[in-house]
Amino acid sequence: MATSTSAGGQTGAPRGRTGRPPVTSREQILVAALRLIETRGWQRLTIRALAAELGIGTTTLYHHVRDREDLLVQLIGEVVAQMDRPELPADPRERVAVAMMTVHDTLAAIPWAAEVLTVDGFMGRLGDTSVWIVEVVLAAVVETGSTPERAVEVFRHLWYYTAGEILVRARSAVGTLDRDRLLPEGQTLFGAREAAALPTLAAIGDQWPQIAARDTYAEGLRALVAGLLGPAAGAGG
């Protein structure tokens, strides 16, 4: 764990500090939050419910986390810290892909990540492992002949694509049942009139959901890497 409000042991021997002793710690809060998510689902993780789980006053939490968003970011940082660091390929373009795929897979497995995925400087706030991944990506991009400045831009492109994929997929997984209400039974997406103006959509017909359900993240990511850094052979810039 990276930071510590009161390094060392639990609430025990007072080390020259004065005042009322703490009833909880950052560690206890994060553990309780993960337990709450596991037992009741992430939608139920509220500041109030978390305080109840810890058996402390609701407002006490605000001494340990800045706000709800801060709590979620710290929580994801905790999960990411336990992530295995991937084996990195020698080829820099492939190394970029593997690093981003690791981030993607880790975050996509956390459904509550979607809530805070877009906060400013998200990756930088998660802790050592994710900062390490950013460094890996930047270094690999520089290895292909780019400046560090350009590497930051490349990383952001990759992050936009990755965050977008996770966010869009996180929603479509749930919304499957709702579509029935929008399109009444038996009704196709387009009538005959529209089919003339929208031939390609008409050709796809009701196949869209099946095609959209495919996991094509890795393929798209590699296409983006190739587009940004050139194909695996020459050194781009």
Added chain:
Amino acid sequence: MATSTSAGGQTGAPRGRTGRPPVTSREQILVAALRLIETRGWQRLTIRALAAELGIGTTTLYHHVRDREDLLVQLIGEVVAQMDRPELPADPRERVAVAMMTVHDTLAAIPWAAEVLTVDGFMGRLGDTSVWIVEVVLAAVVETGSTPERAVEVFRHLWYYTAGEILVRARSAVGTLDRDRLLPEGQTLFGAREAAALPTLAAIGDQWPQIAARDTYAEGLRALVAGLLGPAAGAGG
């Protein structure tokens, strides 16, 4: 306007319908919502505030929109419908880029779009203009030699990138002030110890925010298009 619950005029001559007359309509609701956003800001657009603005009971709104999310999607549909349809280049790859840039620019200008950008089938639910844009993209991809099926995959890649860019940028615009609280004055991003392990990040130093603030959407989009469909010359597949 695409749909109409009671085609024709306002609440006037009853056309053989029985029961209590409506106090509002889809049109009135959308107009009032846009007015509310303009005067009080989009954060203040709540079901309750909107009903108050219209001078009707809160629960009456649920006869005209399914829920808050549905209201926002319809609202964005309204804005997108007023969008100018862009002039389309002859080159299919450039046509794809222009079409997506049009969507991007329109949605990026609507800060409240971020709330519902990731709902399932978002583009398809917005109405004629956005469906037309999807058709343009699909047709252009097919023109490069892809199957319609593959075109759907390509569109989704482009949509992930576009949605991610809009969502991440929507947040970072607001969060600038908050960073000061995370990094106390004068403190750099990394100490000397970390600089050795993270040389590329160290080289960038405090330049990150400036670089990240650049608008590089178009460049990244073109890179993705090139990576997916090949460079402007040959026909990919």
Added chain:
DNA sequence: ACCTGAACACCGTTCAAGT
């Protein structure tokens, strides 16, 4: 057919005191 108040079941966060 359509409208509605009241109620349900909650939120995050701040304040001003405690201990």
Added chain:
DNA sequence: ACCTGAACACCGTTCAAGT
């Protein structure tokens, strides 16, 4: 130093009646 109940200022949505 740290903790806390009460309060502030709200939410979206459903129910069971109205008219």
